[in-house]
Amino acid sequence: MADESNGAGVFGSSIRRREDPELITGQAKYTDDLQLSGMVYCTVLRSDYAHAKINGIDASEAEALDGVIAVYTAKDIEASGVPGGIPVGWLLPDMKIPEHYMLAKDTTRYVGDGVAIVVAEDQYTAHDALDLIYVDYDPRDGVADPKKATEDGAPLVHDEAPNNIAFDWEIGDKEQTDAAFANAAHVASLDIVNNRLIPNAMEPRAALADYNSITGELTLYMTTQNPHIHRLLISLASLGLPEHKIRVIAPEVGGGFGSKIHHYADEAIAAWASMQVGRPVKWTATRTETYLTDAHGRDHVTHGELAMDADGRFIGLRVDTYAAMGAYLSTFAPAVPTYLYGTLMSGEYDLPAIHCHVYGVFTHTVPVDAYRGAGRPEATFVVERLVDEAARVSGIDPAEIRRRNFVSPDAFPYQTQVALEYDSGNYEGALDKALEAIGYDDFRKEQAAARDEGRYLGIGLSTYIEACGLAPSAVVGSLGAQAGQWESAVVRVHATGKVTVYSGCSGHGQGHETTYAQIVASALGVPYDDIDVIEGDSGVMPHGWGTYGSRSAATGGSAIASAAEKVVDKARTIAAHLLEAAEEDLEFEDGNFFVKGSPDQAQSLPDVALQAYLAHNLPKGIEPALEATSFYDPANFVFPFGTHIAVVEVCATTGQVDLKRYLAVDDVGNVINPMIVDGQVHGGIAQGVGQSLYETAVYDDGANLLSGTMLDYAVPKAHFLPSFETDRTVTPCPHNPLGVKGVGEAGTIASPAAVVNAVVDALSPFGVNHIDMPVTSEKVWNAMN
Amino acid sequence: MYPSKFDYHRPSSVQEAVQILADNPDAKVLAGGHSLIPVMKLRLAAPAALVDIGRIDALQGISRSNGSLRIGACVTYNEIANSADVQAAAPLLAEAAGQIGDRQVRYRGTIGGNLSHADPASDLPAAALALGATLHVAGSGGSRSVSASDFFVDLMMTALQADEILTEVEIPAAGAGTGSAYVKFEHPASGYALCGAAAVVTRDAGGSCTGASLCFNGVSATAVSAADAASSLVGSDLSDGAIDSALSGMSIPDATGDMFASAGYRQELARALGAQALRTARDRA
Numbered sequence A: 001m002a003d004e005s006n007g008a009g010v011f012g013s014s015i016r017r018r019e020d021p022e023l024i025t026g027q028a029k030y031t032d033d034l035q036l037s038g039m040v041y042c043t044v045l046r047s048d049y050a051h052a053k054i055n056g057i058d059a060s061e062a063e064a065l066d067g068v069i070a071v072y073t074a075k076d077i078e079a080s081g082v083p084g085g086i087p088v089g090w091l092l093p094d095m096k097i098p099e100h101y102m103l104a105k106d107t108t109r110y111v112g113d114g115v116a117i118v119v120a121e122d123q124y125t126a127h128d129a130l131d132l133i134y135v136d137y138d139p140r141d142g143v144a145d146p147k148k149a150t151e152d153g154a155p156l157v158h159d160e161a162p163n164n165i166a167f168d169w170e171i172g173d174k175e176q177t178d179a180a181f182a183n184a185a186h187v188a189s190l191d192i193v194n195n196r197l198i199p200n201a202m203e204p205r206a207a208l209a210d211y212n213s214i215t216g217e218l219t220l221y222m223t224t225q226n227p228h229i230h231r232l233l234i235s236l237a238s239l240g241l242p243e244h245k246i247r248v249i250a251p252e253v254g255g256g257f258g259s260k261i262h263h264y265a266d267e268a269i270a271a272w273a274s275m276q277v278g279r280p281v282k283w284t285a286t287r288t289e290t291y292l293t294d295a296h297g298r299d300h301v302t303h304g305e306l307a308m309d310a311d312g313r314f315i316g317l318r319v320d321t322y323a324a325m326g327a328y329l330s331t332f333a334p335a336v337p338t339y340l341y342g343t344l345m346s347g348e349y350d351l352p353a354i355h356c357h358v359y360g361v362f363t364h365t366v367p368v369d370a371y372r373g374a375g376r377p378e379a380t381f382v383v384e385r386l387v388d389e390a391a392r393v394s395g396i397d398p399a400e401i402r403r404r405n406f407v408s409p410d411a412f413p414y415q416t417q418v419a420l421e422y423d424s425g426n427y428e429g430a431l432d433k434a435l436e437a438i439g440y441d442d443f444r445k446e447q448a449a450a451r452d453e454g455r456y457l458g459i460g461l462s463t464y465i466e467a468c469g470l471a472p473s474a475v476v477g478s479l480g481a482q483a484g485q486w487e488s489a490v491v492r493v494h495a496t497g498k499v500t501v502y503s504g505c506s507g508h509g510q511g512h513e514t515t516y517a518q519i520v521a522s523a524l525g526v527p528y529d530d531i532d533v534i535e536g537d538s539g540v541m542p543h544g545w546g547t548y549g550s551r552s553a554a555t556g557g558s559a560i561a562s563a564a565e566k567v568v569d570k571a572r573t574i575a576a577h578l579l580e581a582a583e584e585d586l587e588f589e590d591g592n593f594f595v596k597g598s599p600d601q602a603q604s605l606p607d608v609a610l611q612a613y614l615a616h617n618l619p620k621g622i623e624p625a626l627e628a629t630s631f632y633d634p635a636n637f638v639f640p641f642g643t644h645i646a647v648v649e650v651c652a653t654t655g656q657v658d659l660k661r662y663l664a665v666d667d668v669g670n671v672i673n674p675m676i677v678d679g680q681v682h683g684g685i686a687q688g689v690g691q692s693l694y695e696t697a698v699y700d701d702g703a704n705l706l707s708g709t710m711l712d713y714a715v716p717k718a719h720f721l722p723s724f725e726t727d728r729t730v731t732p733c734p735h736n737p738l739g740v741k742g743v744g745e746a747g748t749i750a751s752p753a754a755v756v757n758a759v760v761d762a763l764s765p766f767g768v769n770h771i772d773m774p775v776t777s778e779k780v781w782n783a784m785n
Numbered sequence B: 001m002y003p004s005k006f007d008y009h010r011p012s013s014v015q016e017a018v019q020i021l022a023d024n025p026d027a028k029v030l031a032g033g034h035s036l037i038p039v040m041k042l043r044l045a046a047p048a049a050l051v052d053i054g055r056i057d058a059l060q061g062i063s064r065s066n067g068s069l070r071i072g073a074c075v076t077y078n079e080i081a082n083s084a085d086v087q088a089a090a091p092l093l094a095e096a097a098g099q100i101g102d103r104q105v106r107y108r109g110t111i112g113g114n115l116s117h118a119d120p121a122s123d124l125p126a127a128a129l130a131l132g133a134t135l136h137v138a139g140s141g142g143s144r145s146v147s148a149s150d151f152f153v154d155l156m157m158t159a160l161q162a163d164e165i166l167t168e169v170e171i172p173a174a175g176a177g178t179g180s181a182y183v184k185f186e187h188p189a190s191g192y193a194l195c196g197a198a199a200v201v202t203r204d205a206g207g208s209c210t211g212a213s214l215c216f217n218g219v220s221a222t223a224v225s226a227a228d229a230a231s232s233l234v235g236s237d238l239s240d241g242a243i244d245s246a247l248s249g250m251s252i253p254d255a256t257g258d259m260f261a262s263a264g265y266r267q268e269l270a271r272a273l274g275a276q277a278l279r280t281a282r283d284r285a
Ligand SMILES: Cc1cc2nc3c(=O)[nH]c(=O)nc-3n(C[C@H](O)[C@H](O)[C@H](O)COP(=O)(O)OP(=O)(O)OC[C@H]3O[C@@H](n4cnc5c(N)ncnc54)[C@H](O)[C@@H]3O)c2cc1C
Pocket: B028, B029, B030, B031, B032, B033, B034, B035, B036, B037, B038, B053, B073, B074, B099, B100, B101, B102, B105, B108, B109, B110, B111, B112, B113, B114, B116, B117, B119, B121, B122, B123, B124, B160, B164, B165, B166, B167, B190, B191, B192, B193
């Protein structure tokens, strides 16, 4: 453990998370814990039908119920004159953008679509009243499968989108790729379904809205990963309130995994209701509403092909995907299966020709948007499954075929055929480390011996890359983002030398309060305990873009590092003045400024801070106080990579998959806090194993969600998982001040392919070359029999 | 998750409880609450009143007398799993109770609630069947006894009348040469039994089988007994081969499928888990 009393050496040490004592003793305050005087409660009546016309709504019984303050429908929102929209924040060329209103006006488009709102004095009454609203529905056919939805005659989600196609997008060079296939010695080809997932953050979404009709100010406490984005969208599209009159606050937020990035109707509804009734209004999702309204993830139907020459070198990759958008375009949904997916198709490989074509498809389902990994798990799964299939058809060992095709360490920066320029990497280094740790060669012997006894062991590799740390603003802007992706920070040194740091990111479990303080402790040389970190309040910190896409260290951390550097620069000027020395002659070490060679005559940072605040004796032209703001726009994405290996045994009689070992060698650049990085890797792997073996959102043919509770939707439990083995290689990011990449999503991105590759390897004696996720015991049993 | 309004009663005797039920046709018994409360929160059930039987002394306790084991309806899984009496006289029940849910569920859920709820995927019904349990029931018309094989009528349906309470479960104590085992294949989401096999075998001094029962949870609408397969083992040496051949033709009538596992796969699981349960029971006999 590092010496926490002194800033030096804090960066890189496994300091325990300072946020945990509050969390584990139940003292932390989440949105639903907050109480305001006069507060009332709001509930949302949701469509039971995937697709229906609304002929009429009779709310008279509900309105008459004791304790009900009001019942509202879309008509009331329209009559209030607010814009009422739930917009999409990423525009692709020729994309169909159907209206998405805060409540369904005359048509419901998924089970869970909001139809009416109740505001009542207490939660029980607010729920009771829902049962007393009678909606005259005219049910229509619905469609849930993204490929079937594009067939002629499929029920339309929006009349203006023929064949339910929201967008038709491609990347890469089709002709060049087709030519490569024409010359191929071997082709690997797979049909792949990437199963739909439901995020299930521990804390359901919630909002507490307090509108002050005298000042015109709205204070909105809510479960958000990005308060400023919510403020912007609520101002511009939903309520039309001036941006500076809205304050969005994220209290403690209990996980998000992407589901709390997006702007949903419900939080805007709570705010609008507060404007109507003149009292604070709270809305808290039930777990059922979590299933029915939180944006789902994945849901792709894909055909992929990988062409090789006679030596097993990859010469072309071709991918066609139908990606579900759900019933409406959610906030960043169009980016997920395009710029976060097609651009990753080169994987870790030197691939000379790539073409990826994607249909974004409306279905009568919950909208689909970014979920931990967002596009990159889907891409990695396609690439890494195809690579294993390529190994099978060419007869080359899976480790060897990867080695043969990696981008070599001296080829960086490496321009892929799908827009990204990889900045750095050493893919073979991570592979070698992982193979050695798992004992790859010995495993193959053990596997052969086990097969002779009728036991089926398998090993699966996933040599993944991801692009995260979103992102250079001009680049994402040119690709359709209606947002910047820089990040802000304020480093404020108080007169006593204590420090408050403000970040525009908004952590919700990642440990920013710890890691950001570690960055500042090292940069300023002040004790770690003298630094506080504040996030998640649009009324307090400069505009920021929030926490997602593994961006908080690479962008938020970099913004903090550059603000801290500005503070040191200013302090150096003042210190030089106080020491009557030239700035160039000053050293800065462990928080002390001194003239080279005379460290005993030092001005400490707190000394300088005090003088900066007193301002009795400042150098000419220097303003009082000691703080700095930085708006950091990254030069590129960051590219974490690594090798994950899963070892499984499948039970010959039941088909059950036993995940015996899971080993991850990740390269996330410099590591601020190894324990927190391990924690992120562990959680990510668990989520990816969940996708590969257990989790799936099931819709029936009429687009009814069947897996709508935790009794049916299998989030993995601790006893399903082995103790993960983690290790790292370190290739610092060359273009940000900390040399850090991102780690929040790596585990989720890498692990599905590792697990499924292992199962397919175990089943190779049965001639199996692919199994769709989740790999349930029944699917395995069927494959064996 | 907010249930509809309901009245709450906490009687102190079985008689009083039965009377409240008779007077309130929309009332429901509340035991551990670990099945009833969740469905009320989902508003899939909205009883007008709950009759909390958790404080009735007569429904507590485990005792052994005259070759039988008696367990009060409100005894929790945790008590059953850890009871020396149950471990000695009906180890199958202790083993099944110990595999239910998690620790929190085992500290709240009761044997009476589990059997009365008659969820086909729960863990105790097959054990009750395999052990030949007798269920004692009290109603406003008096008391009666129902054998486990008559108790489970259909999906979530038992022989209990609306004003009846299950008061006690009686199990004949295991004799010499008896072995048993409960083998469960956990549903990855709910943790209930996708299939649970409960086996009891008895061997004579020479090792040959003098009695066998094999029952399953999770495969059909109720817990079922594979009586033919079990009886074909009687007289055998219970070798692996004998077990495999007894199970090879086994087919559970009315096996049900759902989105997680088809009926056919549940049959396969029953064969695989049944064989494992029988082998373990044999080794313990
Ligand atoms: C997270 C979780 C996991 C679980 N996992 C499992 C599992 O793996 N295996 C498993 O078997 N179960 C599992 N359960 C269910 C649990 O075992 C329940 O406790 C059990 O099904 C019902 O028992 P109870 O005492 O809680 O009854 P309650 O929930 O109180 O009642 C259930 C029903 O039985 C009726 N009832 C209760 N007692 C009596 C009585 N004496 N006479 C007449 N009617 C009565 C009630 O009216 C109600 O209709 C799980 C539950 C939860 C919440």
